[in-house]
Amino acid sequence: MKELSRRDLMIRGTGLGMGLxxxxxxxxxxxFLLSPLFTKQRTAWVTVGVIDDxxxxxxxxxxxxxPVGTGYPTPPVPRVVYVVKKPSGExxxxxxxxxxxxxxxHWDPALGNFLCPCHGGLYDIDxxxxxGPPPQPLAQWNKRFHSDAQGRTVLEIENVLDESI
Amino acid sequence: MSSWLTRxxxxxxxxxxxxxxxxxxxxxxxxxxLYEAVPKKGGWAYALGxxxxxxxxxxxxxxxxxLLDYVPSVNEAYNSLDYLRSSDAFGAWVRxxxxxxxxxxIFVIGLHMLRTFLSASYKRPRExxxxxxxxxxxxxxxxxxxGAMLPWDQAAYWTSVxxxxxxxxIPFIGDGIRKLLRGGDFVGPITLxxxxxxxxxxLPFLMFSLIGxxxxxxxxxxxxxxxxxxxxxxGEDEEKQIGERIRHAExxxxxxxxxxxxxxxxxxxxxxxxxxxxxxxxxTVLVAVIFVxxxxxxxxxxxxxxxxxxxxxxxxxxxxxxxxxxLVVAPTNPxxxxxxxxxxxxxxxxxxxxxxxxxxxxxxxxxxxxVIIPALxxxxxxxxxxxxxxxxxxxx
Numbered sequence: 404m405k406e407l408s409r410r411d412l413m414i415r416g417t418g419l420g421m422g423l424x425x426x427x428x429x430x431x432x433x434x435f436l437l438s439p440l441f442t443k444q445r446t447a448w449v450t451v452g453v454i455d456d457x458x459x460x461x462x463x464x465x466x467x468x469x470p471v472g473t474g475y476p477t478p479p480v481p482r483v484v485y486v487v488k489k490p491s492g493e494x495x496x497x498x499x500x501x502x503x504x505x506x507x508x509h510w511d512p513a514l515g516n517f518l519c520p521c522h523g524g525l526y527d528i529d530x531x532x533x534x535g536p537p538p539q540p541l542a543q544w545n546k547r548f549h550s551d552a553q554g555r556t557v558l559e560i561e562n563v564l565d566e567s568i
Numbered sequence: 569m570s571s572w573l574t575r576x577x578x579x580x581x582x583x584x585x586x587x588x589x590x591x592x593x594x595x596x597x598x599x600x601x602l603y604e605a606v607p608k609k610g611g612w613a614y615a616l617g618x619x620x621x622x623x624x625x626x627x628x629x630x631x632x633x634x635l636l637d638y639v640p641s642v643n644e645a646y647n648s649l650d651y652l653r654s655s656d657a658f659g660a661w662v663r664x665x666x667x668x669x670x671x672x673x674i675f676v677i678g679l680h681m682l683r684t685f686l687s688a689s690y691k692r693p694r695e696x697x698x699x700x701x702x703x704x705x706x707x708x709x710x711x712x713x714x715g716a717m718l719p720w721d722q723a724a725y726w727t728s729v730x731x732x733x734x735x736x737x738i739p740f741i742g743d744g745i746r747k748l749l750r751g752g753d754f755v756g757p758i759t760l761x762x763x764x765x766x767x768x769x770x771l772p773f774l775m776f777s778l779i780g781x782x783x784x785x786x787x788x789x790x791x792x793x794x795x796x797x798x799x800x801x802x803g804e805d806e807e808k809q810i811g812e813r814i815r816h817a818e819x820x821x822x823x824x825x826x827x828x829x830x831x832x833x834x835x836x837x838x839x840x841x842x843x844x845x846x847x848x849x850x851x852t853v854l855v856a857v858i859f860v861x862x863x864x865x866x867x868x869x870x871x872x873x874x875x876x877x878x879x880x881x882x883x884x885x886x887x888x889x890x891x892x893x894x895l896v897v898a899p900t901n902p903x904x905x906x907x908x909x910x911x912x913x914x915x916x917x918x919x920x921x922x923x924x925x926x927x928x929x930x931x932x933x934x935x936x937x938x939v940i941i942p943a944l945x946x947x948x949x950x951x952x953x954x955x956x957x958x959x960x961x962x963x964x
Contacts, residue, residue: 436748437748439747439748439750439751439752440744440747440748442747442753444753466876471642471754471756471757472752472753472754472756473750473751473752473754473755473757473758473759474751474752474756474757474758474759475757475758477642477643477756477757478643480875480876481874481875481876482875482876483876483877483878499878503895504730504733504734504895505729505730505733506726506729506730506882507875507876507878507880509878509879520880520881520882521726521730521882522892522895522896523896523960535896536895536896536897536898536899536900537900538900538901563753565752565753565754
């Protein structure tokens with residue numbers, strides 16, 4: 404075996420030291436950078452409002468105060484839930500987040516469609532994508548109903564939140 | 569009493585300057601900086617490069633000042649800038665300077681690239697000047713888009729939503745990239761802190777490192793000169809003429825003859841005052857425009873971010889309008905998304921790697937149709953999408 408010279412030892416030691424510093428600094432830093440990848444989702448029910456007075460076939464925006472769902476605690480933000488009562492008696496709770504780029508869509512009575520102002524996406528009254536770039540129908544919130552003290556029907560939606568693991 | 573004190577003041581000053589120069593080499597450095605030989609022709613076109621640098625420094629300067637007030641938090645960002653608008657006229661002016669500085673910078677860096685492209689200054693041995701410059705161009709665009717997200721007003725919020733959602737269409741890794749940009753599945757507080765860190769530290773750090781490399785390479789190789797500078801007198805031996813020119817050229821032009829493309833320009837002048845005057849003149853005009861626009865037009869601030877809007881129409885900044893229009897027409901099928909990201913990535917790669925594609929010594933634009941025609945096609949596409957986008961926004 405070749406004898407290790409003083410010079411070689413210093414060269415290897417320098418390389419080893421720099422490599423160790425690199426590893427010691429990159430493990431926590433990269434872990435910190437990638438931490439959003441290691442979250443799981445949990446859900447929580449959020450009250451939207453009374454839906455008794457909503458007419459049939461008229462998409463009606465109700466505003467729910469929804470937790471942001473990501474990051475350190477911040478106050479809840481408003482989110483629009485479009486309530487659509489079908490003649491069949493079914494009630495839809497449509498998300499107004501466009502499936503193309505996540506802008507807020509709104510019901511345009513003149514068009515008879517949900518319209519996304521960002522890139523012109525169109526959805527029909529059931530939330531089905533019928534024009535423009537959206538690849539999917541509007542999401543439907545998981546929903547449940549309960550009666551309040553006055554006997555009115557209250558809509559609740561199941562909101563999705565990130566949770567660190 | 570020391571004789572130093574009894575000597576006349578001018579003698580003492582001179583002695584002091586000599587002492588300083590001995591220890592720093594300041595005079596030599598100043599001389600190197602000021603008396604570099606630059607091509608006599610094309611001086612106004614070269615001023616675009618120094619104007620780009622001046623505007624980047626202006627952005628650094630105004631950006632640091634904005635940090636006196638701005639708070640990168642979803643609860644405070646809007647309020648801090650609203651306070652600036654309503655209660656601090658000079659602060660609002662500085663914010664106006666930062667916005668109009670960014671608009672002007674994007675415009676001027678585009679012209680600087682166009683000039684470099686037309687005069688084929690990216691050819692050997694200046695390939696890496698172009699590569700570093702092209703990457704700098706993308707860094708400036710990155711600074712522009714992250715900057716647009718920081719005020720956390722309606723425009724900023726919806727810009728954040730759309731921009732961070734774009735990677736979602738990349739198959740397999742897209743959702744992961746969106747999570748990393750947003751700090752989770754949803755746009756929230758971490759989206760703003762991450763964007764802030766990228767805008768204020770990551771991109772500027774990369775940018776100033778690359779500017780250092782870009783300027784070092786510029787000084788190493790010198791300006792190429794307009795292509796006309798390389799024409800020779802008919803009737804005289806071309807080889808001999810170019811040889812003569814190299815002999816008389818000052819550094820940084822090569823002292824050794826390595827063929828026509830390495831030759832020095834026909835005529836050179838010292839950087840100071842010839843080129844410096846043009847540099848300062850152009851930058852002064854640009855800063856004056858920003859100074860006035862920052863005051864009279866300022867920087868807009870919409871209402872506070874509202875994720876439950878039914879009437880707000882998000883519109884992109886003008887320089888991202890072609891890309892936004894591209895989102896309208898691009899199909900969202902995953903396979904097509906691969907193709908589209910591939911095409912855009914390839915376009916960006918071709919742009920950065922241009923010097924390794926166009927390697928002939930020919931510099932006249934009309935004799936380089938193989939790069940001029942694709943570039944015209946790209947420019948036409950961008951303008952076409954911009955016109956489509958303007959048309960769409962007007963018809964909303």
